[in-house]
Structures are given as structure tokens and as C-alpha cells.
Amino acid sequence: MERAKKEWDEEFMHYLPYIKDDDFLGVQNYTRSLIGADGQLPNPDGAELTQMNYEFYPEALEHVLRKVAKDFHGDLYVTEKRHCNRRRYKTCRFYRHCIKRNCFLH
Numbered sequence: 001m002e003r004a005k006k007e008w009d010e011e012f013m014h015y016l017p018y019i020k021d022d023d024f025l026g027v028q029n030y031t032r033s034l035i036g037a038d039g040q041l042p043n044p045d046g047a048e049l050t051q052m053n054y055e056f057y058p059e060a061l062e063h064v065l066r067k068v069a070k071d072f073h074g075d076l077y078v079t080e081k082r083h084c085n086r087r088r089y090k091t092c093r094f095y096r097h098c099i100k101r102n103c104f105l106h
Helices: 002-011 013-019 059-071 088-100
Strands: 024-027 075-078
Touching: 002 013, 024 059, 059 075
Parallel strands: 024 075
Antiparallel strands: none
């Protein structure tokens, strides 16, 4: 758990003092990172992967938006419109999943 907190601090929290008074923040997210005591873990066995070898995990967008919203109180915009893959259908599946879970709502 401590290692995951350190990773989050490096990915987001250390920027917060510089952006805390901004009106909005653009967020991009492609996958999740599984963190163990020694750092990042490999993708789970059998996980669907993107062309870039990221785990296809739409829930990650919801998770990062909700986590960022706890500390950043401006508007959040998803600024990446394409998921890493050769075919558009995965991008559509990715965002359909997020919309069904209401991860874009406050």
C-alpha cells in the first residue's frame, strides 16, 4: 500500500500545489497500474491487452477521475479521445463502458 501511495504521489500529487487554483484539468488515462511491494506488477494472466501492451481496463478512467476529484476541485476533462489500438471498436467499447458506469458524472 505504501508503494502505491508513492506511485500516486509521483503521478499526480506532487503537481497539485501548481494546479490547485486552476479552473480545469485535462485527464488522460489508458490503463491501471498494479503495484506490489517491489513496484509495478505484470498484467494479470489472460487480460485483454491493447496494441501498446496495456491492459484493456476501462474502469481505470473512472477510478482516476474519482481519485483526482478528491484533491482537485476544478472541472475535469477527459482529453484523450482514442484508446491505444488498431481498431476503433475497442475505443468505442472503452467509452461505452465508462458511460454505463456513469464515471463522467459528478
